[in-house]
């Protein structure tokens with residue numbers, strides 16, 4: 001029987017290296033694809049001497065690592081540029097949202113529009129693959145009863161990345177393998193070391209990929225002018241400081257407020273985007289962070305929900321309102337305009353407009369949408 005051909009997204013990191021290796025061991029015909037989504041010169045990403053990246057562009061170093069891994073495994077490595085697509089579908093939205101004072105997550109859009117769309121199509125059509133595979137911490141399983149591909153959480157709850165994958169569709173999930181679902185990071189590193197892969201001890205990537213290790217504010221100032229405003233104490237309504245733009249602050253943030261001379265620590269309790277005001281509250285009083293209801297719109301369901309809940313207009317499940325947050329039981333009611341009113345069984349901290357809420361039924365990721373209109377009825 002002909003082997004299934006799988007194209008692995010090989011990033012030059014340890015996770016995708018081991019994903020490729022495991023698929024090979026499982027008997028697939030494996031090839032790899034390295035993609036480049038960012039071009040500093042073309043994107044005008046030149047920030048002054050300490051911030052410049054070109055000679056030692058981490059992307060090219062990653063490519064060298066990917067080449068070494070592919071050589072060691074004896075698999076073909078392809079390379080493709082999605083720089084324009086990334087700019088159009090991910091970066092522009094990211095900047096537009098920041099300009100509105102919101103803090104969007106580019107990884108979610110990258111998964112939806114680049115990795116599981118442009119990359120997937122390229123692999124299927126140009127490289128004649130049957131499927132693609134990624135080194136994400138997540139899983140996909142076919143449920144023969146419901147006839148649905150279910151995206152499931154990684155066994156390692158601390159690493160689980162389903163939050164970032166909640167925008168995927170059945171069509172996408174039917175073409176994807178996630179070989180790392182049941183592995184812990186330490187096990188992945190051990191497998192890489194046992195097979196002498198150069199990436200075995202490579203540092204995990206952190207933060208937003210196109211910014212890398214660089215200073216976030218300086219990077220963003222390249223694209224968005226400062227929008228200075230006041231920092232106001234929510235308890236007294238007094239101005240206690242100044243900021244260079246509400247977009248640089250997220251609800252709940254404690255560090256980097258530069259409120260010299262205050263007797264005790266403060267956190268960001270609220271943002272008035274139109275008036276450019278950041279409201280801060282005393283760290284010992286977390287009540288301003290709590291909410292118990294939100295409207296979530298533009299929801300993508302990863303599967304046919306009617307197979308999983310009795311009434312899709314009114315059901316209970318659990319939700320995460322940000323990455324790495326514990327799930328909260330929530331009650332969803334569908335509104336006329338298609339959005340959902342989400343009420344939480346217990347108040348939840350730092351639910352933030354513009355970020356994504358992701359819904360789960362046990363281990364299955366049902367989908368996610370954008371948080372809008374957070375409310376604190378009867379909490380204060």
Ligand SMILES: Nc1ncnc2c1ncn2[C@@H]1O[C@H](COP(=O)(O)OP(=O)(O)OP(=O)(O)O)[C@@H](O)[C@H]1O
Pocket residue numbers: 008009010011012013014015016017033034035036115133134135136204205209
């Ligand atoms: N430049 C790239 N080219 C091809 N695939 C990529 C690239 N960047 C990421 N991927 C794929 O997306 C997966 C998840 O990306 P993420 O940035 O979360 O990686 P990671 O957890 O740091 O994984 P890795 O250790 O493989 O870099 C990677 O494991 C890889 O399969």
